[in-house]
Amino acid sequence: MSRVQRIGVFVCHCGSNIAATVDVAKVAEMALLEPGVVHAEEYQYMCSEAGQAKIAEAVKDKGLTGIVVCSCSPRMHETTFRNAAERAGLNPFMVEIANIREHCSWIHKDKTEATKKAVILARAAIAKVNLNAPLKEGESRVTKRALVIGGGIAGIQTALDIAEAGYPVDIVEKTPSIGGRMSQLDKTFPTLDCSACILTPKMVEASAHENIRIHTYSEVEQVSGFVGDFTVDIRKKARSVNMEKCTGCGVCSEKCPAKRNASEFNRGLNNRSAIYTPFAQAIPNVPVIDRENCIKFKTGKCGICAKVCQAGAVDYEQKDEIITEKYGAIVAATGFDTIKLDDFDEYAYSQSKDVITSLELERVMNAAGPTGGHLERLSDGKEPKNIVFIQCVGSRDVTCRGKGYCSKICCMYTAKHAMLIRDKYPDVNVAVFYIDVRTPGKNFDEFYRRAAEEYGVNYVKGQVGKVAPQPDGSLLVQGVDLLDNKQIRTKADMVVLATAIEPEAGVRKIATMLTASIDNNNFLTEAHPKLRPVESPTAGVFLSGVCQGPKDIPETVAQAGAAAVKAIGLLAKDKLLTNPCTAKADELLCNGCSACENVCPYGAITYESREVNDHGIREVRRIAAVNNALCQGCGACTVTCPSGAMDLQGFSNRQIIAEVDAICR
């Protein structure tokens, strides 16, 4: 730090992105006046091969010790320029970026003002480089095992792909079985193949795979560590049934007297017993006892399931168990649910059993569902003659009632439902009220048109304003046909609501544990919306399926594979380079107060007694010590330290003050 730097400043035009708003020549000219700067130039595309060559050439010819690139955001090209510097023989941490695109040219119109600001930004970066010191990355190990949170189609596919690549992977699923939402679906668009027929083999494959362990009825409790070396506590909830002993015969569920509990799998449309397996193809095929509704657990009497179990598998004494595992990579595949419809009472969902959501219709249409696959009204079991589908219920709704986004899957599954109903019950009239029909996707629009053209589904452009249950049991639907400019009042026997989907409720907790970021709608955020769509901004955490945004099965499977590849790419490495911008305590300034230890979110700071030499006085003091492998460089400790002893390497207090001084000069 003490020696004088020889700094080169490189100003990028970014085509016209920067040059149209910022006088780049002027920025280079002004930079030359700054202390330490021995070279400044501008070029059309600094990130190009030719641009990087200019940097290398200047390093060689002018003997540069530090570099400032005035260009786009460091998120975009910091790595590019650091690598270029390294190839030219410079320490990569001697490179600083002045963001004159996102922070300047893109947000300003006035060229004079923008140029002034660009000069200031360059000045700040130069002031910082003057104080930069070479840093060296450390190394950390990689635990060659992945964790997948969620056992739906997204989680299953990700796990299978990782397992096939030869790495062990664990699936943690909170419900008693893997399968997720897809297992609840009847048929899938646009091919109309049966959902269970294509999902069940995958479930079996996952459960039989030698590299896959499945923890069902389990939840992630705590996550610590970092990329390559996560430590995860998993709570295996008490199943009350011994997994090893149970043969899956089902006698316990049959004999259980507590039968009036809403079936989660059938969306509450029918009941299940207190000891239950969610569905026939469940994996594992081992029931759980729902302790809240079990007579034995509520009153201490009963115990019928234990008596009838030939295998002696029922175990009322079983307790939650917490297991701790190490993982190198974590994939979130937590999935979705439909929104609550409490705020949409104009559709009478709470008033009539014959107003149902599309997911409920899936169960009604399914042969293993509450009606045995027979299309009937849930109020009186009669076959409906007129069915109205309402699109965008809660989707594309920016008020506090709904979700501002398009749920993406509803147009297609509604076309599917309408088509299947018209196919099986040709005398049933089907009307679909829509705002827009959105069917991008291979063979998707053709599918929707087939519903309208070949199956005679009546598509009405307009919304439904109100559904009113009538004394005769029918439903009066008041809607509008915008193309006819007419209000429609029609009687229906059944109304199906294309209810908006939202991320599964537990996702916030998971995101917090993973320190993965989440958006306003609780969708997990990707590291880059276009270029890093399956990675979370948190290193080592990947995203699969609807937890990242609404998507259908083909897209989910594609994304699941992509997330797996990213995880495999990480697991394939033996060592990872760690960020050298970690905290460091000045042993002479540290007063041993523990404030930093308390704020550190990564548990990277401990205190140790160490002998110090304070201007000739030798004494043993209690001093903060940072574990560089754990420190993520967040800086919480540096702002907490009352004596200014904590510094972030590469972002020291001196460097930041120098930047501020340069800006305010």
Next chain:
Amino acid sequence: MSYGKSQAEQIREISGVNPHKCMKCGKCSASCPSFNEMDIKPHQFVSYVLNDDAEALVNSKSLWKCLSCFACIERCPRDVKPGKLIDGARQTVVRQRGADYLMPEEIPEHLDPKLPQQLLVSAFRRYRR
């Protein structure tokens, strides 16, 4: 207020509605109990304001057929609230100078014993110059 502004601009200003937010879903018209009595339908209000054709809107039957039940305001998924637009349009008419809309002599025939006195007072404030 609002002098020198077009009537459509005045309607926007009074109602606070941004008609650009409308996605033409028609939920307002689907909800409107006076739909059949209206010549310009609730979902069309926005386009009249957008196209600066306030005159047609102001002279429409719809202006006085709206019951202000606010179903369209309550249910609009995009926070456009066409009911506010029509109310704004009414206001531009009501606020025109030199026009009285409520004659004292009309009152007796409309009088309802259940009608609160306060309503009459506010009606006079609003509809008399």
